[in-house]
Amino acid sequence: MADPTALPQWLERFDRDGALAEAACQLTTTRRSLLGLAAAGAGATLLADPAGAAAAGASRSDVSILNYALGLEYIQASFYTEAERLGALHGPLAEQAHVVGAHERAHVAAFRKVLGAAAIKEPTFNFQGVTEDPAAFRRTAVALEDLSVAAYKYQAPRIRSPAYLQAAIAIHSVEARHAAWIRRLAGVLPAATAFDKPLAPPAVNALVASTHFVSTPPQMTGHAAPKFTG
Amino acid sequence: MPTRTRRLLALVVAPAIALAAVVAVTRRGRARGLELRPPGADPVGARGLELRPPSADPLSEAPAADVAHAMPRRSRAGLTLLAAPVLALAAVAAFAPRSGSTPALAALPPPPRPALVVPRPVGLAPVRDASRVAPVRRAVPALAAPGPGAARVASLSTRTPEGTTNVVELLGTARPERSGFWQRIRLAVLPNGTTGWVPRSALGGLISLDTRLVVDRARLRATLLRDGVPIFSAPIGIGGAGTPTPAGEFYVRDVLTRYRSPMYGPIAFGTSARSATITDWPAGGYIGIHGTDQPGLIPGRISHGCIRMRNADILRLAALMPVGTPVIVR
Numbered sequence: 001m002a003d004p005t006a007l008p009q010w011l012e013r014f015d016r017d018g019a020l021a022e023a024a025c026q027l028t029t030t031r032r033s034l035l036g037l038a039a040a041g042a043g044a045t046l047l048a049d050p051a052g053a054a055a056a057g058a059s060r061s062d063v064s065i066l067n068y069a070l071g072l073e074y075i076q077a078s079f080y081t082e083a084e085r086l087g088a089l090h091g092p093l094a095e096q097a098h099v100v101g102a103h104e105r106a107h108v109a110a111f112r113k114v115l116g117a118a119a120i121k122e123p124t125f126n127f128q129g130v131t132e133d134p135a136a137f138r139r140t141a142v143a144l145e146d147l148s149v150a151a152y153k154y155q156a157p158r159i160r161s162p163a164y165l166q167a168a169i170a171i172h173s174v175e176a177r178h179a180a181w182i183r184r185l186a187g188v189l190p191a192a193t194a195f196d197k198p199l200a201p202p203a204v205n206a207l208v209a210s211t212h213f214v215s216t217p218p219q220m221t222g223h224a225a226p227k228f229t230g
Numbered sequence: 231m232p233t234r235t236r237r238l239l240a241l242v243v244a245p246a247i248a249l250a251a252v253v254a255v256t257r258r259g260r261a262r263g264l265e266l267r268p269p270g271a272d273p274v275g276a277r278g279l280e281l282r283p284p285s286a287d288p289l290s291e292a293p294a295a296d297v298a299h300a301m302p303r304r305s306r307a308g309l310t311l312l313a314a315p316v317l318a319l320a321a322v323a324a325f326a327p328r329s330g331s332t333p334a335l336a337a338l339p340p341p342p343r344p345a346l347v348v349p350r351p352v353g354l355a356p357v358r359d360a361s362r363v364a365p366v367r368r369a370v371p372a373l374a375a376p377g378p379g380a381a382r383v384a385s386l387s388t389r390t391p392e393g394t395t396n397v398v399e400l401l402g403t404a405r406p407e408r409s410g411f412w413q414r415i416r417l418a419v420l421p422n423g424t425t426g427w428v429p430r431s432a433l434g435g436l437i438s439l440d441t442r443l444v445v446d447r448a449r450l451r452a453t454l455l456r457d458g459v460p461i462f463s464a465p466i467g468i469g470g471a472g473t474p475t476p477a478g479e480f481y482v483r484d485v486l487t488r489y490r491s492p493m494y495g496p497i498a499f500g501t502s503a504r505s506a507t508i509t510d511w512p513a514g515g516y517i518g519i520h521g522t523d524q525p526g527l528i529p530g531r532i533s534h535g536c537i538r539m540r541n542a543d544i545l546r547l548a549a550l551m552p553v554g555t556p557v558i559v560r
Contacts, residue, residue, distance in 0.1 A: 058345070084354055085438055102289050102351030114346040126435030129411045132403060163345035170344060215435050218365035218395035220553040225489045226498040227391065228518025229473070229505050229534040 154198035358458035372426025376412035495521015
């Protein structure tokens with residue numbers, strides 16, 4: 001009997017360095033992980049409901065895809081920004097985080113501008129120490145960049161507007177360069193196969209949920225009567 | 231030009247250009263010891279191939295001319311080698327008879343304009359007064375040193391006495407052998423200024439801040455700085471002689487709104503500071519920053535240790551000061 005928690009073979013190939021495999025094996029079903037993600041307050045991020053969204057000239061499905069891409073860009077931008085701010089990286093790895101972080105922030109800015117009021121809000125992240133440890137950072141960056149490339153690849157043919165498709169492809173190739181760069185730094189083949197596989201949203205969401213990077217925002221505002229000394 | 235003449239020119243001129251270019255490059259290559267190496271022999275190692283001077287800002291987009299100047303002679307020679315056949319092809323194309331496909335190419339529609347333009351990447355600006363807080367995700371003891379064997383300093387809960395998420399200011403990290411990541415934090419306990427160590431795994435995501443509130447007890451004034459620049463200043467009331475506002479470094483733990491308690495005004499911030507004299511106060515005698523129903527007493531030394539402001543000022547401050555902001559009382 002097949003192990004229900006095992007990754008499909010093609011997904012294992014995608015996760016070439018095994019960075020996400022261990023966490024993904026903890027999942028029992030994709031749906032459970034999706035529900036977990038939604039419960040963490042980030043459901044809107046990767047399962048964007050485009051109802052009411054109306055980016056100028058974009059179809060409903062294109063807005064949904066743009067928001068989906070924005071969700072992935074939020075994760076990457078926050079990841080690199082936090083790593084650079086904490087200053088735990090040095091040498092080529094620090095340079096990679098510096099350059100790639102700037103790109104990811106630019107991607108976020110572009111998506112937010114074009115989506116306007118329809119843009120999903122940035123969730124709260126808890127990178128659980130991987131931005132503070134060079135080895136963990138390197139493994140996670142490989143996984144995130146590979147994930148991003150595969151997710152863009154899946155969505156690109158589904159974009160209806162040629163203008164949005166052109167923009168998405170422009171970003172997709174940059175993400176592929178990021179993936180090659182960090183793979184080189186991680187000591188794995190920058191281009192391991194002749195053909196890359198796309199990754200559908202359920203698998204992307206499951207992998208993101210398995211990292212537990214998207215967290216519940218802390219409740220820092222209260223309405224209790226103050227009991228300070230006065 | 232007649233078609234026959236163009237064909238003749240193409241046949242003669244194109245190989246001549248290619249031959250000249252190859253000869254020129256070969257000569258330069260010999261003189262400088264040009265060698266072709268497989269990609270695996272790349273001596274730059276993990277840095278990878280780069281087409282810019284190592285000292286240049288990696289986020290800058292140098293003009294093409296600058297990039298070309300930055301290339302090593304070997305790369306330029308290689309480019310010339312590549313360019314030779316391209317030049318030859320261009321010459322053939324220029325002189326070759328017009329093909330029937332040109333009108334078809336001209337009929338193709340122009341490419342669509344991209345719907346979004348990705349702006350130029352901008353690096354992170356250095357931040358003055360940078361600080362970080364993180365929520366406590368699970369109750370843990372705070373220890374005197376990093377590592378499970380150290381003495382217990384205090385207990386850390388996930389909630390504040392006001393029922394909000396307990397956030398702690400982060401002061402440093404350590405990674406003792408086989409003990410994982412540990413975080414040094416500022417503790418909201420007496421004596422004020424106490425710090426402790428907790429496992430990083432007990433804390434949630436980091437929140438970065440660039441604000442800082444400076445409370446000047448001598449001048450009876452509070453000033454909020456963002457990235458080192460004052461953005462708010464207001465007169466304050468502080469603790470009287472028997473109930474002084476404690477000096478030291480603290481942080482904002484939470485903010486309370488929409489309560490029914492006029493003496494605290496419309497907004498009250500909780501801080502990590504505690505009164506050293508009113509220790510039996512409900513909830514432990516924490517120092518707050520809040521409004522007042524007696525604005526005429528401000529500025530003055532009139533409180534039980536809290537920092538009071540006029541209501542208009544506390545409302546202005548609430549719009550500018552996030553939870554987690556360090557508070558310096560001097």
